[in-house]
Amino acid sequence: MQIYLPIAEVSVNAFLLLGLGGLVGILSGMFGVGGGFLMTPLLFFIGIPPAVAVATEANQIVASSFSGVLAHFRRRTVDIKMGLVLQAGGLIGAALGVVVFNYLKALGQVDLLVKLCYVVFLGVVGGLMFIESLNAIRKTRKAGGTTPPTRRQRGWVHALPFKMRFRTSGLYISVIPPVLVGVCVGILAAIMGVGGGFIMVPAMIYILGMPTKVVVGTSLFQIILVTGFTTMLHATTNYTVDIVLAVLLLVGGVIGAQIGTRIGVYLKAEQLRILLALMVIAVCVKLGLDLLLQPAELFSLGAMGGH
Amino acid sequence: MRKLLLPALAAAALLLPQTAAKAAKEEVVLGLSQDRVAITATFDGSEILVFGAVKRETPIPVDDPLEVVVTVSGPAPAVMVRRKEKKLGIWVNADSVLVDSAPAFYAVATSAPFDQVLTDTEDLRHRISIERAIRSVGAAMHIRGAQDFADAVVRIREKNGLYSLRENTVAVDEQTLFRTAIRMPANLTEGTYATRIFLTRGGEVVSSYETAIDVRKVGLEKFLYALSREQPFIYGLMSLAIAIAAGWGASAAFSLIRNR
Numbered sequence: 422m423q424i425y426l427p428i429a430e431v432s433v434n435a436f437l438l439l440g441l442g443g444l445v446g447i448l449s450g451m452f453g454v455g456g457g458f459l460m461t462p463l464l465f466f467i468g469i470p471p472a473v474a475v476a477t478e479a480n481q482i483v484a485s486s487f488s489g490v491l492a493h494f495r496r497r498t499v500d501i502k503m504g505l506v507l508q509a510g511g512l513i514g515a516a517l518g519v520v521v522f523n524y525l526k527a528l529g530q531v532d533l534l535v536k537l538c539y540v541v542f543l544g545v546v547g548g549l550m551f552i553e554s555l556n557a558i559r560k561t562r563k564a565g566g567t568t569p570p571t572r573r574q575r576g577w578v579h580a581l582p583f584k585m586r587f588r589t590s591g592l593y594i595s596v597i598p599p600v601l602v603g604v605c606v607g608i609l610a611a612i613m614g615v616g617g618g619f620i621m622v623p624a625m626i627y628i629l630g631m632p633t634k635v636v637v638g639t640s641l642f643q644i645i646l647v648t649g650f651t652t653m654l655h656a657t658t659n660y661t662v663d664i665v666l667a668v669l670l671l672v673g674g675v676i677g678a679q680i681g682t683r684i685g686v687y688l689k690a691e692q693l694r695i696l697l698a699l700m701v702i703a704v705c706v707k708l709g710l711d712l713l714l715q716p717a718e719l720f721s722l723g724a725m726g727g728h
Numbered sequence: 729m730r731k732l733l734l735p736a737l738a739a740a741a742l743l744l745p746q747t748a749a750k751a752a753k754e755e756v757v758l759g760l761s762q763d764r765v766a767i768t769a770t771f772d773g774s775e776i777l778v779f780g781a782v783k784r785e786t787p788i789p790v791d792d793p794l795e796v797v798v799t800v801s802g803p804a805p806a807v808m809v810r811r812k813e814k815k816l817g818i819w820v821n822a823d824s825v826l827v828d829s830a831p832a833f834y835a836v837a838t839s840a841p842f843d844q845v846l847t848d849t850e851d852l853r854h855r856i857s858i859e860r861a862i863r864s865v866g867a868a869m870h871i872r873g874a875q876d877f878a879d880a881v882v883r884i885r886e887k888n889g890l891y892s893l894r895e896n897t898v899a900v901d902e903q904t905l906f907r908t909a910i911r912m913p914a915n916l917t918e919g920t921y922a923t924r925i926f927l928t929r930g931g932e933v934v935s936s937y938e939t940a941i942d943v944r945k946v947g948l949e950k951f952l953y954a955l956s957r958e959q960p961f962i963y964g965l966m967s968l969a970i971a972i973a974a975g976w977g978a979s980a981a982f983s984l985i986r987n988r
Contacts, residue, residue, distance in 0.1 A: 422770070423770060423771075423772040423914060424769060424770065425767055425768065425769055425770065425771040425772075425914065425949060427945060427948075427949040427950075427952045427953045427956075428952070428953065428956055430915065430916075430917050430918075431914070431915040432771060432772055432773070432914030432915060468915075480967045480968065480971055481971070483968060483971040483972065483975070484970075484971035484972070484974045484975040485975065486975070487971065487972050487975030487976065487979075488974070488975035488976070488978045488979045489975075491975070491976065491979035491980075492979055492982075492983075495983065532821065533818075533820045533821065649968055652964060652967060652968055652971075653961075653964045653965075653968070655964075656956070656960050656961075656963055656964030656967060657960040657961055657964055658960075660956050660957055660960055662956070662963070662964065662967050664952055664956075664963070664966065664967050664970065665769070665952065667967055667970070667971065668970060668974070671970075671971055671974045671975070672974065675974050675975050675977070675978030675979070676978055676982075678975075678978070679978055679979060679982040711819075712818040712819060713817065713818060713819075714819075715814070715819065716812060716819055718880075718883075718884065719811050719812045719813075719880075720809055720810065720811050720812075720876075720877065720880030720881075720883075720884065721809070721810050721812070721821070721884075722807050722808070722809055722880075722881060722884055722885075
């Protein structure tokens with residue numbers, strides 16, 4: 422069934438969009454990532470104009486994250502206090518990110534820099550996670566199936582002032598690292614047009630030392646506000662949020678997120694992380710090849726002034 | 729219905745009183761299956777039947793056969809064309825050229841091979857072929873191969889089904905009746921689509937006629953588009969509300985299923 426999208430001004434198959442939404446929704450629920458880093462390139466591929474794809478994707482992430490976070494609330498795996506601290510940093514970061522984005526746009530190379538950002542961050546994050554989870558799995562195997570009690574490292578993160586107790590995460594740390602993580606993710610989210618979950622999740626695990634089970638719910642909670650903010654920004658300045666496209670994606674997305682959250686419960690934390698790492702690496706390799714190999718069509722068309 | 733309409737129309741055309749007869753020896757009397765295209769939610773392209781007859785007072789000239797060219801042209805905004813180049817090992821956008829005017833949609837239908845129905849001079853005068861329909865005067869002189877950029881517009885849009893040259897698709901009967909079907913793809917933009925009909929003999933245009941097809945969004949599509957431009961803040965809030973509601977709805981539905 423073909424549906425004409427009023428803002429994107431293209432006609433696409435409704436079931437294709439429902440399917441894409443569902444697939445990305447499952448991943449979103451499983452890993453606590455918004456799925457934007459997968460969905461946005463997929464939308465380009467089926468012919469949605471990039472500006473519309475990025476803006477609408479932000480709106481869809483709000484829906485799938487909200488659906489996912491409710492399931493996590495019920496299981497009490499959301500650290501609300503930590504989420505709010507991260508969000509405070511995230512909004513500052515998003516505002517900074519928009520300034521950086523507009524500056525790059527003025528230079529005329531914003532597309533390239535967005536892609537480079539993707540390749541670098543996906544590559545580093547994916548690679549680190551992959552190695553770490555592989556080691557963790559190997560250790561578990563050696564220990565004969567029982568997880569050895571891992572002692573959290575007490576490094577520089579714990580030596581900073583303004584300490585705060587995060588009961589759900591079982592942490593008593595300074596608020597400076599979470600705020601800084603929020604700012605960094607906010608900047609990247611605004612530049613790359615994603616929720617930032619794929620950076621947030623590893624940052625929470627490796628920098629803040631939060632337990633993996635709490636990380637997913639908290640990440641989703643934080644993503645909602647940041648992407649909601651982005652949606653409003655796009656809707657009021659660029660008029661590129663396509664509500665019909667968003668509805669089709671999010672109907673698939675919210676159902677997928679519910680299924681994904683339940684699948685996530687049955688997987689071990691290390692398995693969850695290694696799957697996410699593999700996916701991140703795959704997207705990184707694909708984007709990297711696009712930059713390195715000669716494209717089939719050297720020319721591209723754009724509207725006046727836009728990119 | 730169409731089969732009935734055509735002869736009826738032709739007959740009407742031939743029997744018309746001789747009022748505006750002196751303007752040209754042969755004139756187009758045109759019919760369109762529809763002069764407006766409504767873009768609805770389930771819009772999946774449209775096919776417009778362009779048909780008509782040639783009105784004339786004198787006998788049919790015997791020298792060259794009558795040929796017909798039909799063009800449909802969408803709104804023509806400026807297009808920024810960028811070319812990638814390899815720099816430091818990666819492919820980046822380098823040169824760019826602003827093509828002043830390139831129709832969003834352009835179709836040419838002819839009754840015979842293009843170079844038979846039209847001479848180059850006439851093509852130049854009336855801007856009929858796809859290459860001539862695109863205007864690029866502002867190409868910077870320092871960019872080598874500026875023509876490549878205009879060619880790229882044609883190539884990319886032909887691939888997307890937006891530009892097409894359809895030779896031998898206009899049927900001409902008895903040098904009097906003609907008809908063709910112009911297929912318009914699903915990815916149309918709103919606007920006025922200029923429709924031109926040229927009658928040619930020996931490559932020279934002997935008569936032309938111009939009309940317009942109106943392509944407009946209707947119903948929900950129109951409402952949403954207008955809202956997004958006129959009340960962007962409300963539109964944004966509405967998008968968010970739908971997202972939150974859908975997220976909550978799915979979560980509630982699933983917990984119901986699970987608790988049953």
